[in-house]
Amino acid sequence: MIPVSDLIERLRERGARSVALQFPAGLARQAPGTAAALRREGFDVIVSGDPCYGGCDLALDALAYADILVHFGHAPVEERPDVIYEPVRFDFDPGVLERVLPALHSRRIGLVTTVQHVHLVDAMAAFLRDHGIEAVIAPGDSRTPIPGQVLGCNFAAARATGADEILFVGTGVFHPIGIQLATRSRVVALDPFTGEVQEVDADRLVRRRAAVMEKARDAASFGIIVSTKSGQRRMDLARRLVSLSERAVLVAMREVSPAEMLDLGFGAYVNTACPRLAYDDQIRFPVAVLTPPEFEILCGARTWDDYTIDEYLAP
């Protein structure tokens, strides 16, 4: 159960009478209880029932009916006066970094993590210092407001460390592979819950993406997907990509969905919405879905040596 007493105080301070609540899937079960608790305190409550995967996807539709939107689970990718962000913290013992010490080559490394763990970044740096390693923690850009924080679409805080070796603490391999492609540094990943350590290698991902690009090369038409979500609207990029090919047409989408891709029947798509979609979800998609840099390569506007991960950096 999410504690609401502190939240209620902040809502009252702002004079809010009606509140919209938004939860990512993993926290959505908290919706009925949180809504009921706020209703008992006299607030008009509306819960957003649309899918939500990040702070880039604010429930502005629900906010249209409320004074304030409370967005749970993510840090801000944009500050707005009518949105309260309630990131959810997941703790672990910084001592787990013991596991990663043998895998580190340098005495000076960049340290990055995701929003759930970024409150521990100083404790992790202290642990490393006690073991003779200097951890560089750098601010990213305005989409990652907390120093040391990376997103699946934004590795600015890793790049800004300027380190040749970067330690990523968190789950999954997507972030560390992205960091490697974005920085060309050596990247070591530590899962703080399992203690698993690995040096990531982007080669497999790049080979897989090359195969997707080959599938797309002869498509009769390209749908250039542009998102209509609050923090995923890269319209300037999408328009620039359309200008690269006679075969390209803008396609506006809220949810980038296999069913609609199939219905519309474009031969291939280019995704300017959440950058992770093309990498993570190709398996779900009925046709090739390229990233913007990949489409640039296909159109001859970028060289293969310049292959890079798609990032959504602050303008």
Added chain:
Amino acid sequence: MIPVSDLIERLRERGARSVALQFPAGLARQAPGTAAALRREGFDVIVSGDPCYGGCDLALDALAYADILVHFGHAPVEERPDVIYEPVRFDFDPGVLERVLPALHSRRIGLVTTVQHVHLVDAMAAFLRDHGIEAVIAPGDSRTPIPGQVLGCNFAAARATGADEILFVGTGVFHPIGIQLATRSRVVALDPFTGEVQEVDADRLVRRRAAVMEKARDAASFGIIVSTKSGQRRMDLARRLVSLSERAVLVAMREVSPAEMLDLGFGAYVNTACPRLAYDDQIRFPVAVLTPPEFEILCGARTWDDYTIDEYLAP
């Protein structure tokens, strides 16, 4: 292939330079070709890639990037200066009404159909007149702008005939069952493509809905779904339903989706979005989804004798 020469002329008359295109699933395959044809004529084109099931679901997100939205496949449920509706007609030989003559009891019947066939309504009435039957064709309300036209959510044109017997020409049994519940008249349905004739009976639907209501009765919480689609936002109704129960909370949804229902974990839902969802899609939903009149009955605000079909009538 949708012919675009007439459309291009109308777009030029209006001085449009950029165009958003929206297709329902059945026509979506026309998107790449139609977009390419308009692009060749010098228009900036953006295709809406969101699901679309009716004129109640305008792609306003895509229209935000264009001068005009062209909405294919449906008649207007609301007129807007920046939307061109391009309904698609499906022809048949009015002589098929021969099949329905033995099933009609009266010499004076109401005649209704769906938007695809409503251009044939006068020819059908002429055929019936030639066979001694007066067909009453009545205007509905502003959501069904063509006399004789019904929607799955609006049977005003059937009710307005004032007839004790109504002939519905079209496919499926949902519309005629809705007409029966809405008018309490005898309703005969003719499928103009197969020639199949049936007198519909709403009893089975009502028994099925009674079982769904029983399932919902003891739910710990009710999510009152309110749509954020252009022509499905029944917020006043949703707020009134919330006021009927301490256990009710507003839930804003774009697509009414089983996955999000399950994630949010309300014990049952009440649907104020597209009225057909509760009837047609209960089988897809993880918990009971009631119509507004059904929730009113559950809360004691309506009697069971007043059971009626959920309609979305013009305000």
